[in-house]
Amino acid sequence: MPGYLPHARSQTSTGGQVVVMYQDLLQYIFSGLTSGAIYALIALGFCVVNNTMGIVNFVQVDFVSLGGMLMFSALFTLGLPMVPGLLLAVAGVAVAAMVVERFGLRPARTDNHLVLIFLTIGLSIILRGIIKLVWGKNRMALPPLTSDAPVSLMGASVLPQTLWILALTVIVIIALSLFFHKTSLGLCMRAVACNPAAAAIVGISAGRIRLTSYAIAGALGGLAGVLVTPITTLSYDVGVLLGLKGFAAAILGGFGSFPGAIVGGLGLGLLESLSAGYLSSAYKDVVAFVVLLFVLCIRPRGLLGRK
């Protein structure tokens, strides 16, 4: 059997058992990191919109499904290869997100949060309805980015897609932090997040910032959808549960905090896969939400949230 680690092999009589336990743990950690990375991507999308507009964007949930669907069409209807397909799908969701902001949210000239949150719920229902109309209700399968033969890594067998998810998530996080710290548009967005009134006074156009934040949120959600649907399956409502977990991750880390979103995502993913492995796979979602409620009760602003 491949992948015994040297120090694990040096164990004596109970060594075999220890190795199996160690391998199980490693396997759970890998699957936890995979789903955690996806949650982190979605959570970042929630945070970007929250920081510039101060609302929870429930449409994020459907950006995930839309990403998977566009990838499916790009691959099988247009017959594109993997990489252009991925880029097209992510760009497509970003454009759709901008349309949602421009024609769905901006005409509502209110700053009542209750109304705005319910508005995004309504837009989410509409987008889900459109996805259902266009792609139907059937479950579909999306091929992984590269081969689906598992590779062994440190004693755990890992799908290449997992490695892609982890690698692309890291790249996206680096790109995002470069964007927010090195480009003028990114600086403008941080200025708006910091103080919208002051940002408006120095001439930063609110509309452009809102559009950009939606585009980024859409791209992040779409990328999450493209990456995760080969592992799960693809259907019009696949994004709902994933999106809510992403929301939970953002809350867990402290809503609006980017490092918080990443920590929250990975934490939630690990928690879920470890509880699925050691407690009960049927109740893994319950464990995640119960821990979330618990954290919220003890520390209402989340793990890394600011006061």
Add this chain to the structure above:
Amino acid sequence: MSVGRRQQLLYFLALHRTGLLVGLLAAALLVYPCLQDNPYTLGLTNLIAINAIVVLGLNLFIGYTGQISLGHAGFFALGAYGSAIATVTAGLPPWPAIALVALLVGLIALAVGIPVLRLTGHYLAMATLGFNFVIHTVLLEWDEVTGGPSGFSGIPSLAVGQWAFDSEIRLHYLLWTVTLLCLLLSLNLVRSGVGRGLAALAGDETAAAALGVDTRQAKIKVFVLSAVLASLAGSLFAHSFGYLSPDSFGIFTSTDLVTMVVIGGMGSIWGSLFGAGLITVLPEWVDLFETYKDFVHGTILVLVLMFLPQGLVSGLVDMIRIRIALQRTKNAAA
């Protein structure tokens, strides 16, 4: 003399408008089954009655304390499954079971509400969603008690002595009686001192606290009340239909309930009835295009929020009032 009479009559109508409207509604509901005896239509209006009970409670919470709950389908589920388990599995008589379950759900809401209602905005939305999600998963997975995905069947009808509420017409009278009682309760509550305090809370929490409203307690009390109403509606749902499926209690049901509140108008008690009615009946109207259901649903919600954020009923009433006032000033100027 005749002018005085007319003014007296108008004054009487204005003074007793709430009571008269409730009386009118009660009379209309009393004769409704004589005009409409199609069991399918009656089943639909019965469903409206059940939804209206939940929406009345939820509207008190959303409209009168300004908080978000995306988890009321969870309390609805607890009521429904609670009654089912109490009567079928534990063999309790139905009426005490309803009261017992409502009490338990109230306690659960209290236990959930005390920590969760310290949160506001997004955090509260997430916490209530999470609660609903946990309940839904337990319904699906704990199949030796709840029947799992295949549902829970064989729930007995409610009965008074030998007289069972087992037909649509009998259910009509039972359900609408309860709904009217809840309506009266809500109408009286919001006009009491406590209700005025709640309205202040929805307007501005800090200002309300400064005026001496115990905002923390008020939120928890209304949350518990709305959970008990949802549980009562759930029990009635279980006994009326005799069969429960976990699909009826997911997070989409919670968003449907919120849609009913928003369309009726946040903080509008009469609007709750209208919202529950419209959203319950809508899928039947657009039955021909079943595929467009979500689309139509979402579009109505978005349009109402954009153009009449205070809800269809209050929004239209306000528009007419403004029209009349403008007309008056114009006449006075002329």
